[in-house]
Amino acid sequence: MSSDDLKRTAAKAALEEVLPKLGRDGIIGIGTGSTANCFIDLLAEHRGVFDAAVASSDASAARLRQHGIAVIDLNAAASIAVYIDGADEVDPQRRLIKGGGGALTREKICAASADEFICIVDHTKVVDVLGTFAVPVEVIPMARGLVGRAIVAAGGTPVLREDFVTDNGNLILDVYGLKLTDPARMETDLNNVVGTVCNGIFAAQAADRVIVAGPEGTRWLT
Numbered sequence: 001m002s003s004d005d006l007k008r009t010a011a012k013a014a015l016e017e018v019l020p021k022l023g024r025d026g027i028i029g030i031g032t033g034s035t036a037n038c039f040i041d042l043l044a045e046h047r048g049v050f051d052a053a054v055a056s057s058d059a060s061a062a063r064l065r066q067h068g069i070a071v072i073d074l075n076a077a078a079s080i081a082v083y084i085d086g087a088d089e090v091d092p093q094r095r096l097i098k099g100g101g102g103a104l105t106r107e108k109i110c111a112a113s114a115d116e117f118i119c120i121v122d123h124t125k126v127v128d129v130l131g132t133f134a135v136p137v138e139v140i141p142m143a144r145g146l147v148g149r150a151i152v153a154a155g156g157t158p159v160l161r162e163d164f165v166t167d168n169g170n171l172i173l174d175v176y177g178l179k180l181t182d183p184a185r186m187e188t189d190l191n192n193v194v195g196t197v198c199n200g201i202f203a204a205q206a207a208d209r210v211i212v213a214g215p216e217g218t219r220w221l222t
């Protein structure tokens, strides 16, 4: 099975799980990336059974609209039944590194706003300890140097993501080499550096459930 097939398998399992829970006035939260795109494409067939979506990026909002799915602003959503998104790394406690697509801030906001966050990944994303994948940190442009120096002091190596501006108008530092033995602590420490908008460690609020698609089938981390 190709990586794309596995992403579609995880997305299909998520769809089967969430569709029965979405009433006609239900709002679904949608993430960003190739796995989230698989979910969007499958969701299109069912656009009549729920009300609208909230998207974690302009790219996902555009894809949803191309499929005829209404997209609303998060502030207009009374509640979000479930948020579906991929991840770059997942550990056994369902803590994540996200932000490979640069949408980490809106992703964290959507996840925090939803009643449930279901993460969908292929098996290659599952690790024992987070941290091989660089941790993306969204920074206010004028604070790039300040935040970068604080990250070096914390033991990381920040690399500016070239030719990239987030949907919020900010920059991304991809941080290599951080020791993530206590991911929640590192998430807080990075957030406390002035000029940081958000970082891609999802430990304070891990995913509620993770669907992992592999060659032997689909399993859940709960």
Ligand code: 5RP
Pocket: 031, 032, 033, 034, 035, 036, 085, 086, 087, 088, 097, 098, 099, 100, 101, 102, 103, 104, 107
């Ligand atoms: C985007 C993300 C994505 O969920 C993450 O990068 C995984 O992407 P993909 O599904 O393409 O492997 O956090 O900011």
